[in-house]
Amino acid sequence: MHYPVLCAEALEYLAIRPEGVYLDATAGLGGHTREIARRLATGLVIANDRDAESLEFARAHTLEFGGRVRLHQGTFSDLGAAVRAEGFERVNGLVADLGVSRYQLTEPHRGFSILTEGPVDMRMDQNQRMTAGDLVNSAAEKAIADWIYQLGEERRARRIARAIVRARPIRSTLHLAGVVERAVPRTGHLHPATRTFMALRMVVNDEQGELDRLLELGPGLVAAGGRMVVISFMSLEDRKVKEKFRTWGREGRAEVLTKRPVTPSQKEIQDNPASRSAKLRAVEMR
Numbered sequence: 001m002h003y004p005v006l007c008a009e010a011l012e013y014l015a016i017r018p019e020g021v022y023l024d025a026t027a028g029l030g031g032h033t034r035e036i037a038r039r040l041a042t043g044l045v046i047a048n049d050r051d052a053e054s055l056e057f058a059r060a061h062t063l064e065f066g067g068r069v070r071l072h073q074g075t076f077s078d079l080g081a082a083v084r085a086e087g088f089e090r091v092n093g094l095v096a097d098l099g100v101s102r103y104q105l106t107e108p109h110r111g112f113s114i115l116t117e118g119p120v121d122m123r124m125d126q127n128q129r130m131t132a133g134d135l136v137n138s139a140a141e142k143a144i145a146d147w148i149y150q151l152g153e154e155r156r157a158r159r160i161a162r163a164i165v166r167a168r169p170i171r172s173t174l175h176l177a178g179v180v181e182r183a184v185p186r187t188g189h190l191h192p193a194t195r196t197f198m199a200l201r202m203v204v205n206d207e208q209g210e211l212d213r214l215l216e217l218g219p220g221l222v223a224a225g226g227r228m229v230v231i232s233f234m235s236l237e238d239r240k241v242k243e244k245f246r247t248w249g250r251e252g253r254a255e256v257l258t259k260r261p262v263t264p265s266q267k268e269i270q271d272n273p274a275s276r277s278a279k280l281r282a283v284e285m286r
Ligand SMILES: C[S@@+](CC[C@H](N)C(=O)[O-])C[C@H]1O[C@@H](n2cnc3c(N)ncnc32)[C@H](O)[C@@H]1O
Pocket: 003, 004, 005, 025, 026, 027, 028, 029, 030, 031, 032, 033, 048, 049, 050, 051, 054, 074, 075, 076, 097, 098, 099, 100, 101, 102, 124, 210, 211
């Protein structure tokens, strides 16, 4: 069962018009795309993802509305090209549901999981060259420590980086998770390697840089009166979105529709615990 996070809320803020053109920047398994497509009559949803495997799931999950869905593989930098390829300059709404999907996180061969054996890969786009394995096996100890500290917000980053460098070559996800677990004792309910894996994933996929590009390009992609909705799962990301939206508000480029972030209901968190840290923010472009 696939639950698109904050789906009702995203649709409400997108204020779908049946003849509108929408851009799902992170189609993933097609959950949001499908619900947008369901509400269209003559309109279109351009469904983008950098992960070819995920786009195949999105295709399968949206077959019912296939005529209203156009799939594109690319990063946030490619969104403008995707919109133009469909014959449009701008869209009536853009949604971005950041990070990785359940599929990516749990599929062993994708190498994101601390719980199953797989290659230390973590590339969203498997055509990309650099993997997380390349990072842990060849980056300087200090660089690894800085990533884990800054992106993973892990206080014990130095100790973890030292253990990783000593254990080289790191051969698999479980090997890496075990090295971290032996270096730092478990505190609380999180697996001790969770933040390390998150940081490596963010570096491999340049997630901070990609979000910056999305926020840079967003206003040029959405027509006046159109909405932009961003769902983030990490405080670093939500902060960037909040600040950028506020700046656009001050500059008169957009109206901020969410004074506070919208978060999942108790019911959604119960049905889908992975949604618990989600925060949605929305603007309407001027
Ligand atoms: C949280 S999932 C989206 C799930 C989707 N909304 C659904 O309902 O099925 C995030 C997706 O965004 C993709 N993604 C993340 N960053 C991206 C980027 N910079 N460019 C393109 N796709 C990206 C990932 O590959 C992943 O499939």
